[in-house]
Amino acid sequence: MNINEFQQWVKEYYQHRKWSDLDIFVRIGFLAEETGEVARAIRALEIGRDRPDEAEGSYQENKSHLTEELGDVLGNLIVIANKYDISLEDILKTHKQKLGERYSSK
Numbered sequence: 001m002n003i004n005e006f007q008q009w010v011k012e013y014y015q016h017r018k019w020s021d022l023d024i025f026v027r028i029g030f031l032a033e034e035t036g037e038v039a040r041a042i043r044a045l046e047i048g049r050d051r052p053d054e055a056e057g058s059y060q061e062n063k064s065h066l067t068e069e070l071g072d073v074l075g076n077l078i079v080i081a082n083k084y085d086i087s088l089e090d091i092l093k094t095h096k097q098k099l100g101e102r103y104s105s106k
Contacts, residue, residue, distance in 0.1 A: 003088045003089060003092070004087065004088070004089060006078075006088075007078050007081070007082070007087065007088045010075055010078040010079065010082070011078070011079075011082045014075070014079055014082075019079070020079055020082070020083075024080070024083060027076060027079055027080060027083075028080075030076050031073065031076040031077065031080070034069060034072040034073045034076055035073055037069045037072065038066065038069045038070060038073055040069075041062065041065050041066035041069045042066060044056075044057065044062045044065070044066075045059070045062045045063060045066060
């Protein structure tokens, strides 16, 4: 699946679930929550968990959890991009151009 197909799939899936109907500020809250979950997953990978109410997973289990959480972040970013009719390709191109201009040696 290419990035455009994935963006379209997210749009349709989130519309079907009515998740796209949420206020943009609610969506930003979800994005912040998911970003925190990414941080927690990275912590589990890098230094482990030290809470008696959490089981310590294997490296592969923790990596799989991080993959899921990154997907949740990406899903929220795509919903925001879709709301403002911004393609992921445009985001990638713009970001690459910005960094190229900012950090190119002249």
